[in-house]
Amino acid sequence: MTGGRRRRPLSTILGPIEVRGVLRGKTVLLGVSGGIAAYKAAALCSRLVQAGATVHVLMTPAATRLVSPLTFQALSGNPVQTDLLAEQRHGHVDHVILARRADLLIVAPATANTVARLATGMAGDPVTAAALGVACPVLVCPSMEEHMYRHPLTQANLRRLEEIGYHVMAPETGYLASGLRGTGRLPEPEAILAEAVRLVCAHRAAGAGGGAVDPTLAGRRVLVTAGATREALDPVRFLSNRSTGKMGYALAREAARRGAQVVLVAGPGNLPDPEGVEVVHVESARDMHAAVLARAGWLDVAIGAAAVADYRPAVFQPHKIKKGEDRLVLELVRNPDILADLGRQKRPGQVLVGFAAETADLAEYARRKLEEKNLDLIVANDVTQPDAGFAVDTNRAVLVHRDGRQEDLPLMSKDALAAAILDRVAALLGRRDPEHG
Structure with missing residues (x-):
């Protein structure tokens, strides 16, 4: 059977703060077909708008009988396309204009x-x-009764979509419109949103010169x-x-190219934000x-490539320190240890990677750091x-x-x-989580 790759949901913690940097300013087409799960598409539309996307909703005639186009217009702030032959509002041919603008097409529900x-x-x-006009990723979210989903023709159609490059999200198991339990439920809006973010990240990383997306x-x-x-x-x-952040930025770019959803927490520097990565800029170790x-x-x-200061001044002087005595004595206090704190609350399945910038006895200090901080790998x-x-630009x-x-490594x-x-x-992830192996 096909019908989509099952992944651990990204939605349980993911929220607008994490995805806003990815979807802000992106144009998302939301295609709604005539399944009872069309009501969930309204919530998905709202989540996409909250995440900063410009959303244009496209509806099949059957979908308009389940949810009013006015609902989607109010949620998206844009006219809803329901008829190819209706008055054109975006240009000479609306569906062509919108297809050219699109960064992502989501079909949810897909009957x-x-x-x-x-x-x-x-x-x-x-x-x-x-769907025939876009050059962006297409995410198809099947939703139907289980016997329809399992039917060989539906499975063949889903395989065909995957063969031509569409991304098919596996439906969930639960109560269906018939009242029966089975596989065919549309995933929750947060799960679809998370998958959309992953696709946009991977597409942007590849388009930015990162090469083909590695899954x-x-x-x-x-x-x-x-x-x-x-x-x-x-x-x-x-x-x-002296750290410039080059190593950490390279890791963030490569992780995005491999399809991950990436958050880069970066100290001050002059490097441009990597494409397809959510960047959080910070100043101090705290x-x-x-x-x-x-x-x-x-x-x-978690990959701790930052050169985090071990100590900070015990007292911050609110005004510029003036020249005075020949010596200035500073009292320093320890900063919190980021990797050690992650290691203390590490859950099964998480992988923690640290860096050790040393001047002598590399392996000895690295092993000690790995044990003390409960890491899986240290560089x-x-x-x-x-x-x-x-x-x-090089490293050994x-x-x-x-x-x-x-x-x-050389x-x-x-x-x-x-x-x-x-x-x-x-x-490491493959050995610990057979679902992703």
Whole structure:
């Protein structure tokens, strides 16, 4: 049987804050066909708008008999397309204009009839006509009675959609419109929203020069920290380090290319935000700690590539410190340890990766850090080397695994090292979660 890949839902914690950076300014076409689950499409429309998307709703004639087009117009703020031959409001041919603007087409619910029409290239209503005109990802969410979903013709049609590149989301099991229990329920709006975010992230990453989308992290939630933190002495001075964030940004880009939903928590720097990645900009170690720990229950993978300050001034001076004595003595206090705190509340299935920027005894310090912080993998590099470490595009690393293995990697670009690290992360996830293997 086909009908979509089952993934662990991203929706249980995902909310507008996490997805807003991905969907803000994106044009989403929401195709609604005539299934009883059309009422859920209204909630999905609302979620998409709240996430910052511009939403245009397309309806089949049957759908208009279940939910009023006026409902979708009120929720989206845009005219609803219900008839290909009606007055055109967006240009000469509305469904063509909208198809060219679209960053994503979602068909939810997709009835057995609509699935069949999509699979055979029919274009007699706004939904199917738009599907033939878009160059963006298409997400199809089947919803029907179980016997219709299981029928060999429906399964063949769903396979055909996947073969031509559509993304088919598996229906849920529960009570159906008939009152019977079975497989065929439309997923909840939050789950569809999360899948939409994943597709937009992957599509943007590929279009930004990241190459073909690699599905090895599809549906995963990856958090990466990057760059230095700044610990303020007074309004004009701070303590910091030489990290530029290049390694962390490379990891975020690569994770997005592999289909993950990525949050990058980045310290101050000059690097552009990676495409398809939600970026949270922070200043201090405590800011980064708060941003990361707020997502501790959300993430599947955390990669601590940031060079977080271990100490901060005990007292912040509200005014600029003036020159005085020949010596200025600063009292420093410990900052919270982000990875250690994640390790203490680590849940089964989560993967934690740390970095150890060292100047000597790489493997020894890395192993100690791995154990102390309850990590699964640690990446150690000698920052005294001119072609590795801070502010360069290459790195030479030692990977220390939880099971005691050690890999000495040769000099390579930071993009290549990011790919090598995420290969190991994907292997760890596959061993721990057979559903994603």
